[in-house]
Amino acid sequence: MLDYIFRRIIGAFLVMLAVATLVFFMLRLVPGDPIAAMLADAGSEEARDAMIRRLGFDKPVPIQFLKWFGGMLQGDLGNSIYGSNQPVTRILAESLPRTLSLAFISFIIALLIAVPAGIISAAKKNTTADNAFSFFAFLGLSMPDFWLAILLIIVFAANLQWLPAIGYSPISEGLWPWFSHLILPSIAVGTGFSAIIARMIRSSMLEVLKADYMRFAASKGLSDSTLLLRHALPNALIPVITVIGIAFALLISGAVVVENVFAIKGLGRVLIQGILNRDYPVVQGAVLVVSAIFVFTNLLVDILYGLIDPRIRYS
């Protein structure tokens, strides 16, 4: 098992190195003159020279790459070229807890909806309840998250005034303010995710319910709930775990968009603002961290999967 975990960690590390390399060289692909783009035509010759020196663009590309890469390994991603020129690492460190909070609450809300919905759909296959859940799952998958965010604001913030419409409150300022600011964005982000998980649980449960050991357990006279929850569910969840890793991409992408609706200054907002301000060091840093979260989640899923299902370790 340790060997398996070790191999996975090395694999994820190599992927991250490749990701960092790609993120660096992509910026060198900016068509035309990236410096002019960053200065947005407002810069004089001196400003231009200063910018070139600051970004190290006067050096050959391999040297730039080594410098950037070395800095990155030490946690230095350069400075923002916009506003107060803060270090990119600090901007990312401030925004990361917000995105993680949002992703975490979305994940919990999604599971709270998806697990019961998936179980009920499978247990009562082809009934009205199953069809209704299936329809809502399709609806959840088809609704743009930013639109759901707007609808939630119209109903719960603007009209009913139950929850705040925008902003974020750190957890250090109290649990309720933190949570209340995250409820609406988390529903917006988590709905699509929960639809995928619910569909997956349903089809996985249906597979398991056909198994011989389930018939055996039923013949022992176990109650329906014991059969479903104790015997079927744990086995049905195994394939679902892999999907969680893949569907996590949806959660992250959702967070990127929805943060912009709720003006939560998380990674997504930092990324989009960075793009709109042509603040390339910030954009690079944000993309790097977003894909690091994604790669790390999938690493975790792989390890978890190996722990639960020993067959995986040897393939």
Add this chain to the structure above:
Amino acid sequence: MLNKEPTENLKGISRFRFIFSRDKKAPIAISVILIFLLSALFAPWLAPYDPNEMTLDMMSAPSKLHLLGTDDLGRDLLSRIIWGTQISLFVGVSTVFISLVLGVILGVVAGYYGGWADMIIMRYIDLQWAFPNFIIAVYLVAVFGTGLLNVIVAISLAFLDDFARVARSMVLTLKEQQFVEAARTNGSSNFRIMFKHILPNAAAPLIVQATVCVSYAILGEASLSFLGLGVSANTPTWGLILADGRSFISQAWWLGVYPGLAIMLIVLSINFLGDSLRDTLDVKENLL
């Protein structure tokens, strides 16, 4: 087998007809898609007003004059949504076409030849796997800039790995089969075997994947437009209309409701269609 599905005996069009007649959502989905398609094609004749014409009739609620109301600049919301259909559907279909063609070529070559070609292509695909699709699209737009062509390129590249993966896994199973052996013994060229013999047999999962991807591409374009990274600030697209109306939703709810409803309706219909196709073509869901 007593519990054999009745569809297993049916082939081709009759199988389609049987399942589509049983599956009530498919005809509804196709009708909705057709309505959107027609309004995209005939937008200049269907839209009651010029989508960019500003009037003094600002933020007026839905009425007989303006069926879906007007926005903060007095532009007719219905006309803007009808015109927005063009961009949405065009981006949705063209991106999937591009990534289908490129992805299938990569996947078929990787799966058929194996060895170095497979290794290089798979490393690239694994690397792309490390980024969520939408983040790839956002980063590409960040690098190459906004605009219709760049948005299409960005979204197509983001989906490339999905098609390559499906095509490769299909080729890996198919290339060991006897009909491929037979073609090879017959002296068919590799190119002919790959694209004339193997690919048609791999079509079903690719068709389902393509259908699902159209809906993701439409959502992706809408999200990019919503974030200000879309086609252009002057072309009405559904994402942009929502972004423009966002500040006024407390006074004018219609600006926040109808454009999103349009996106949801088309995406929902395409997803339903994809689901029916999956049943009809008998594609296992876990392959995708």
